[in-house]
Amino acid sequence: MTYTLEGRTGPWEIVxxxxxxxxxxxxxxxxxxxxxxxxxxxxxxxxFVDAAFPGMLPVINRECVAQAIRTGLGLNxxxxxxxxxxxxxxFYADLPAGYQxxxxxxxxxxxxxxxxxxxxxxxxxxxxTRLHLEQDAGKSLHDQHPTKSFIDLNRAGVAxxxxxxxxxxxxxxxxxxxxxxxxxxxxxxxTCDGNMEEGSLRADVNVSVRRPGxxxxxxxxxxxxxxxxxxxxxxxxxxxxxxxxxxxxxxxxQETRLFDPNRGLTRPMRSKEHAHDYRYFPDPDLLPLExxxxxxxxxxxxxxxxxxxxxxxxxxxxxxxAYDARVLVAEQAxxxxxxxxxxxxxxxxxxxxxxxxxxxxxxxxGRGIADSPxxxxxxxxxxxxxADDTISGRIAKQVFEEMVDTGADPAAIVEAKGxxxxxxxxxxxEAVARVLAANADKVAxxxxxxxxxxxxxxxxxxxxxxxxxxxxxxxxxxxRALS
Amino acid sequence: MSLDAETVRRIAALARIRxxxxxxxxxxxxxxxxLAWIEQLSEVETEGVEPLPGAMRMKLKMREDVVTExxxxxxILANAPDRADNAMGSFxxxxxxxx
Numbered sequence: 225m226t227y228t229l230e231g232r233t234g235p236w237e238i239v240x241x242x243x244x245x246x247x248x249x250x251x252x253x254x255x256x257x258x259x260x261x262x263x264x265x266x267x268x269x270x271x272f273v274d275a276a277f278p279g280m281l282p283v284i285n286r287e288c289v290a291q292a293i294r295t296g297l298g299l300n301x302x303x304x305x306x307x308x309x310x311x312x313x314x315f316y317a318d319l320p321a322g323y324q325x326x327x328x329x330x331x332x333x334x335x336x337x338x339x340x341x342x343x344x345x346x347x348x349x350x351x352x353t354r355l356h357l358e359q360d361a362g363k364s365l366h367d368q369h370p371t372k373s374f375i376d377l378n379r380a381g382v383a384x385x386x387x388x389x390x391x392x393x394x395x396x397x398x399x400x401x402x403x404x405x406x407x408x409x410x411x412x413x414x415t416c417d418g419n420m421e422e423g424s425l426r427a428d429v430n431v432s433v434r435r436p437g438x439x440x441x442x443x444x445x446x447x448x449x450x451x452x453x454x455x456x457x458x459x460x461x462x463x464x465x466x467x468x469x470x471x472x473x474x475x476x477x478q479e480t481r482l483f484d485p486n487r488g489l490t491r492p493m494r495s496k497e498h499a500h501d502y503r504y505f506p507d508p509d510l511l512p513l514e515x516x517x518x519x520x521x522x523x524x525x526x527x528x529x530x531x532x533x534x535x536x537x538x539x540x541x542x543x544x545x546a547y548d549a550r551v552l553v554a555e556q557a558x559x560x561x562x563x564x565x566x567x568x569x570x571x572x573x574x575x576x577x578x579x580x581x582x583x584x585x586x587x588x589x590g591r592g593i594a595d596s597p598x599x600x601x602x603x604x605x606x607x608x609x610x611a612d613d614t615i616s617g618r619i620a621k622q623v624f625e626e627m628v629d630t631g632a633d634p635a636a637i638v639e640a641k642g643x644x645x646x647x648x649x650x651x652x653x654e655a656v657a658r659v660l661a662a663n664a665d666k667v668a669x670x671x672x673x674x675x676x677x678x679x680x681x682x683x684x685x686x687x688x689x690x691x692x693x694x695x696x697x698x699x700x701x702x703x704r705a706l707s
Numbered sequence: 708m709s710l711d712a713e714t715v716r717r718i719a720a721l722a723r724i725r726x727x728x729x730x731x732x733x734x735x736x737x738x739x740x741x742l743a744w745i746e747q748l749s750e751v752e753t754e755g756v757e758p759l760p761g762a763m764r765m766k767l768k769m770r771e772d773v774v775t776e777x778x779x780x781x782x783i784l785a786n787a788p789d790r791a792d793n794a795m796g797s798f799x800x801x802x803x804x805x806x
Contacts, residue, residue: 250772257775265796267780275783287772308760315723317801365798366805373805374791374798377783501721511767512760 227395241391246416247424254383255282266376274381276321288383291415301336318362328504331356340401351390396456458483542571564600606634
């Protein structure tokens with residue numbers, strides 16, 4: 225079903241393409257030896273190259289190039305063995321050189337694709353137009369002084385990958401799924417940390433609307449949207465604005481806009497009125513970037529297993545449902561955790577514990593999988609105790625909570641608390657006899673045909689045994705006593 | 708190809724160069740001269756000739772991913788027309804630019 229927005233005069237489709245700026249994971253900047261770490265004191269991670277001092281020359285960071293190639297390979301994209309850097313000229317206080325070194329006509333990565341996962345379980349393929357390397361600009365702080373803006377150049381010159389999608393996105397949900405999937409792939413590849421709060425991943429959103437079946441109409445660009453939720457809101461807000469313009473007889477003007485999350489609206493960006501004339505030309509300070517195919521092959525061989533491949537393997541090897549596999553591969557750390565629990569054990573049971581009890585515990589304690597209060601090996605040992613009948617599944621839940629609270633080993637908890645399952649039929653028979661004696665009325669009802677009471681007796685016996693009775697033996701003993 | 712007066716004003720504005728109205732005609736002439744010289748180059752037959760990215764026959768040099776510089780803020784800010792220091796550290800200060 226095509227997503228449409230209802231206007232006064234009928235339905236409208238959304239056409240959307242995204243430009244995502246992903247900060248490259250590297251120690252040093254794209255063209256200088258200054259550090260990239262987030263959160264340093266202002267202007268302490270700036271070289272003379274980044275500050276555009278006269279006579280300084282850029283020298284490209286090999287690792288940043290490798291990261292762009294890895295990302296291209298991860299997006300099933302063409303790697304261009306010959307690419308070039310161009311200057312994009314504009315004036316802004318946080319751009320010391322008056323130009324950004326970018327790649328215009330000859331990007332390092334060409335066409336690729338991303339398969340996005342939608343909430344209803346379906347998938348769609350979104351085309352990638354290109355990926356290019358460029359410098360980030362510095363940061364302007366406008367809230368520090370009544371009449372001045374403060375400029376911090378720590379971010380100036382940090383490597384960015386601009387990843388441009390085809391206008392294949394047709395709904396806010398698809399845009400959200402696209403960014404989520406791209407972020408997941410980047411994190412698996414280790415080429416971008418995907419941290420949207422710190423600005424490591426930012427999106428420019430191109431939106432137009434059209435009548436079903438029409439060609440494209442004029443688009444607007446909404447700049448610098450910094451969360452998946454805001455991207456989805458910005459697309460809908462901008463589409464509704466454009467529908468209103470068309471329906472009231474106007475014409476959408478191509479322009480750059482900003483999204484105001486507080487009001488849920490987009491508004492035109494004043495400073496960009498003349499800025500679209502960037503007068504690109506090849507950067508005379510840099511030679512073309514020529515890649516050795518052997519290096520590209522080496523980088524390809526070193527790529528990790530990516531989420532889609534991993535999810536497919538989880539379904540195949542562990543018999544998981546598509547949904548479970550998708551949840552477990554969302555983060556590499558989660559997938560690794562799951563695999564070390566599942567290895568040599570019941571994989572479905574392992575999945576239930578990870579996605580159920582473990583996720584709940586992480587939520588409750590506000591911790592991530594990487595610093596989980598219960599390490600994978602401990603959870604594995606707990607499942608072993610269930611498998612060899614040392615404890616029942618119900619007692620295991622209790623042991624698990626104790627593990628979350630104390631970090632203790634499951635076997636130690638079972639011993640210390642005397643939770644070992646009772647398999648002694650004498651003790652079980654005795655508990656059964658006690659329960660039946662105390663509930664003579666219920667026994668009579670049961671015998672006169674109220675079969676459902678069997679569950680009640682099981683519960684009472686288990687309660688009498690503090691949950692430690694072996695469930696199968698308890699069932700047997702009850703059946704015997706009640707027959 | 709020739710530039711009209713409006714294009715000269717536009718180029719000047721993009722380059723942040725203030726041009727007096729009486730200078731426009733002279734600049735227009737100079738720029739058109741330069742363009743004419745460059746247009747002469749198109750007379751050369753370049754079919755099948757690879758673009759020459761530089762005068763020297765060498766490959767792009769790369770650096771390793773190592774942090775080699777930092778804490779240069781005083782040197783970086785030494786020539787700043789205006790600087791500001793607060794609890795966070797040292798900044799360039801510029802007239803307020805707010806979107």
